[in-house]
Amino acid sequence: MNVEGSYIIELAGETLHLHGTGAMYWPAAKTLFCADLHIGKAEHFRKNGVNLPGMTNSNNYWKLTELFQAFAPERVIFLGDMVHSRRNTEWDSFVDFMDNFPGIKRVLIKGNHEVDEDNLYREGGFEVLEELIAGPFRLRHEPLELGDTKQYVLCGHIHPAVRMYGKGRQSLKLPCFYATDTQCVLPAFGEFTGTHVVRPNREDRIFVLADQKVIELKGN
DSSP: OOOTTEEEEEETTEEEEEETTSOEEEGGGTEEEEOOOOBTHHHHHHHTTOOOOTTHHHHHHHHHHHHHHHHOOSEEEEOSOSBSSSOOHHHHHHHHHHTTOTTSEEEEEOOTTOOSOHHHHHHTTEEEESOEEETTEEEOSSOOOTTSOSSEEEEOSSOEEEEEEOSTTOEEEEEEEEEOSSEEEOOOOSTTOOOEEOOOOTTOEEEEEETTEEEEEOOO
C-alpha cells in the first residue's frame, strides 16, 4: 500500500508510513499514530481573550477523515496532548466526530495536557494508558533519555521542526519527524500548536512536512 502523501521507512524492523499530515501508520498492526492534537485549544484561548480561527478543529477532522479513509486503521493511538486543557465544547465535538468511526479502537497515551479525570476520556470511548508496549515499540508522550529502554520509542510532546536556509538570509521553519537510533518524535498533528527547532546529530534522520508531503533531508 502506497498512500499519496506518505513516505515509507523502516524502524525497529517494522515498516511505517509517515504521512504529510504528521501522522504515522503501522500497517502490520493496522494502527495509526497521532501526537499533540490539542483539541480545545481554540476555545481555551478565546475564553482568555485570544481569538483563534474557528476552523482549527475542523482542519483536524478533515485530516483524520483523510487518514481513516486512506489507511483504514483498526486502531488509532493518540500519543498525548490529544486535548489542550480541561473539557470544553470542542471536546464534545471531537467525541461526536470520532463516533462516526465506530470500527476504529481509540487509545489515549496520556500527556501533560490531559488534566481531567481519566473517566472523562473513557466516557468518550478511549482506552487511557500512561504507556503502551506494542511489538518492538514503546509508546509514550515524552521522549526518553538515550539508553532508557529496550524498545524503540514513538512519542510526541516537543513539536519538532527544523529551520531551512536558502540563498541569502531567508529561512523557513518546517515541522518534521525526528528519528534517532532509539526513538522517533512525531510532529504536532494539531493546528496552531507551535514548534520547537531540533538540532539533529549527523546520524539522525529528519523527515520534513512540506506541501502535504514528507521529504527526507539528506546529509544532516
